[in-house]
Amino acid sequence: MARYDVLIVGAGHGGAQVAISLRQSKFEGSVALLGDEPDPPYERPPLSKEYFSGEKSFDRILIRPEKFWAERNIDLLLSRRVVSVDPASHSVTLGDGSTIDYGILVWATGGSPRQLICGGAELTGVHGVRTRADADRMLGELATTNRVVVIGGGYIGLEAAAVLSKFGKHVTVLEAMDRVLARVAGEPLSRFYEAEHRAHGVEIQLGAKVDCIVGENGRVTGVRMHDGTILPADMVIVGIGIIPAVEPLIAAGAAGGNGVDVDEFCRTTLPDVYAIGDCAMHANAFADGARIRLESVQNANDQATVVAKAITGNPAPYHAVPWFWSNQYDLRLQTVGLSIGFDTAIVRGDPATRSFSVIYLRDGQVLALDCVNATKDYVQGRALVTGKLAPSADDLANPEVALKSLIPA
Numbered sequence: 001m002a003r004y005d006v007l008i009v010g011a012g013h014g015g016a017q018v019a020i021s022l023r024q025s026k027f028e029g030s031v032a033l034l035g036d037e038p039d040p041p042y043e044r045p046p047l048s049k050e051y052f053s054g055e056k057s058f059d060r061i062l063i064r065p066e067k068f069w070a071e072r073n074i075d076l077l078l079s080r081r082v083v084s085v086d087p088a089s090h091s092v093t094l095g096d097g098s099t100i101d102y103g104i105l106v107w108a109t110g111g112s113p114r115q116l117i118c119g120g121a122e123l124t125g126v127h128g129v130r131t132r133a134d135a136d137r138m139l140g141e142l143a144t145t146n147r148v149v150v151i152g153g154g155y156i157g158l159e160a161a162a163v164l165s166k167f168g169k170h171v172t173v174l175e176a177m178d179r180v181l182a183r184v185a186g187e188p189l190s191r192f193y194e195a196e197h198r199a200h201g202v203e204i205q206l207g208a209k210v211d212c213i214v215g216e217n218g219r220v221t222g223v224r225m226h227d228g229t230i231l232p233a234d235m236v237i238v239g240i241g242i243i244p245a246v247e248p249l250i251a252a253g254a255a256g257g258n259g260v261d262v263d264e265f266c267r268t269t270l271p272d273v274y275a276i277g278d279c280a281m282h283a284n285a286f287a288d289g290a291r292i293r294l295e296s297v298q299n300a301n302d303q304a305t306v307v308a309k310a311i312t313g314n315p316a317p318y319h320a321v322p323w324f325w326s327n328q329y330d331l332r333l334q335t336v337g338l339s340i341g342f343d344t345a346i347v348r349g350d351p352a353t354r355s356f357s358v359i360y361l362r363d364g365q366v367l368a369l370d371c372v373n374a375t376k377d378y379v380q381g382r383a384l385v386t387g388k389l390a391p392s393a394d395d396l397a398n399p400e401v402a403l404k405s406l407i408p409a
């Protein structure tokens with residue numbers, strides 16, 4: 001039976017980074033990176049951006065060149081899925097019934113796209129966007145696709161809509177709330193993106209209530225709304241969030257529910273089991289200590305570093321400032337901090353110029369910035385977030401006042 005000093009389950013962003021950081025820290029024990037996808041670790045964000053649009057080939061989105069893993073003596077165990085964990089014997093069982101023992105287990109499994117619970121969700125032509133296989137399936141159908149309905153006006157849905165509209169497809173975005181990006185951004189940003197998409201020919205329906213997906217011969221033909229209207233569609237993309245992939249850990253007794261609970265060193269409540277990335281429910285200093293899951297490359301990579309440090313006897317708690325990006329059309333959004341709980345959103349610059357920022361405050365203190373084609377604000381605003389600073393609202397709103405000038409020396 002195989003045994004590894006460190007067994008990493010999930011060969012995505014976080015898992016890959018744990019293995020990389022362990023070897024960078026001169027960890028000499030045996031390391032395996034096990035994942036249920038067939039490909040070596042690759043970047044997920046391009047699946048709705050440069051890979052989907054054809055600007056980047058798959059080789060260009062690999063996290064490391066294929067030979068890297070063997071060169072670093074990291075065993076890549078691909079197309080394998082862990083179905084159960086036995087914390088007492090320190091072993092996991094795979095889908096084929098085989099077992100692997102571990103000294104330390106790192107759980108980095110991300111999540112799977114939340115499925116629609118209405119009828120027709122299983123029809124061919126209905127897609128989630130999480131893996132290379134998902135993107136390839138969509139790309140394979142593009143030649144015969146004219147009309148696309150995107151369910152969910154979050155970042156992934158909007159990015160896919162932007163690419164598809166560039167391809168000349170007729171795209172409709174259905175958002176259940178009264179604005180897009182409602183879960184993650186303030187109203188000025190939502191309204192800006194709605195206007196941009198509409199200007200590019202994307203139809204956006206807010207407060208949309210989907211009844212079911214309709215089809216013929218097993219293939220999607222449209223989306224039926226609550227009022228009975230049918231929106232014709234050759235393809236439906238569902239971007240309504242993820243379900244964290246934590247069942248085996250929870251079944252093994254780990255605390256959690258919507259994710260697995262971890263402490264500041266990313267330790268779960270099971271002995272020698274860490275969890276990181278999209279599936280890790282942690283207390284975040286930039287959310288006032290609230291327990292949240294963060295779905296970002298930053299969080300996966302930084303938590304991976306925390307785990308590698310803990311394993312190599314150099315522990316340091318997780319305290320990284322959150323950041324995120326989204327590319328739609330020629331707009332590059334960069335976010336720093338978390339806007340959760342803001343009471344004021346200041347618009348800095350004129351959205352009509354397509355270069356501006358939204359600065360989120362609570363009790364005058366800067367929580368976060370959303371910067372659209374405004375990299376200078378993003379770079380300089382970071383210190384306002386990390387320093388928990390409270391500059392005057394007039395200065396923040398005035399693009400003539402550099403944000404760095406608001407940082408005390």
Ligand SMILES: Cc1cc2nc3c(=O)[nH]c(=O)nc-3n(C[C@H](O)[C@H](O)[C@H](O)COP(=O)(O)OP(=O)(O)OC[C@H]3O[C@@H](n4cnc5c(N)ncnc54)[C@H](O)[C@@H]3O)c2cc1C
Pocket residue numbers: 009010011012013014015034035036037044045046047048080081082083108109110111129130131156245248276277278279294295296297298300323324325326327
């Ligand atoms: C289309 C898209 C666009 C995105 N855009 C951005 C962006 O612009 N910026 C940003 O910061 N973030 C973005 N994200 C989010 C980012 O990709 C995730 O936050 C990041 O991938 C999380 O890393 P992770 O290691 O937690 O999980 P993942 O990278 O998802 O890796 C988890 C891996 O574990 C595998 N797995 C799950 N269960 C098991 C099991 N039981 N056994 C074996 N393997 C298992 C999964 O199949 C997967 O391969 C985007 C995500 C998507 C899908």
